[in-house]
Amino acid sequence: VAGAAVFEPFVDLKGEHLNVAKISDNGKKQRKNWTTMWTVLTSEQLLFYKDRQQETGPKPGGKTDVVQLYGSVTEWTSEKSSRKNVFQITTNTGSEYLIQADSYSTVSKWFEAIRKAIESSTKV
Numbered sequence: 001v002a003g004a005a006v007f008e009p010f011v012d013l014k015g016e017h018l019n020v021a022k023i024s025d026n027g028k029k030q031r032k033n034w035t036t037m038w039t040v041l042t043s044e045q046l047l048f049y050k051d052r053q054q055e056t057g058p059k060p061g062g063k064t065d066v067v068q069l070y071g072s073v074t075e076w077t078s079e080k081s082s083r084k085n086v087f088q089i090t091t092n093t094g095s096e097y098l099i100q101a102d103s104y105s106t107v108s109k110w111f112e113a114i115r116k117a118i119e120s121s122t123k124v
């Protein structure tokens, strides 16, 4: 169909360690606490695990947090942290996450992939 968006498959984004700070939980401000999380992107969710073992190890399933991408908004921010390469995700329930890594190429890759996933996510 002319004008239809071409869905680009995700680059290899199976999982990576990223620094994450949840600064708001359903609209309730949280004390900022950066933690390194094993981060996995699916078409509808962003999953945070304590470590990779939690995802793929002998007893998988222990997700620390799940971000529902449908209705979320993501944008780069330079005001919410003194760190470099920070973007934020705001969910439709008002939870706010800061995502960061020292490598710009790592962070921008995740930013783009999450942006695309949000765009193509559907209400569950």
Ligand code: I3P
Residues within 6 Å of the ligand: 031, 032, 034, 080, 081, 082, 083
């Ligand atoms: C916070 C901690 C964070 C820092 C935050 C501090 O102090 O140093 O790393 O955020 O700055 O308040 P504490 O550990 O005592 O809670 P950044 O690293 O993102 O700058 P902030 O209050 O300006 O967000």
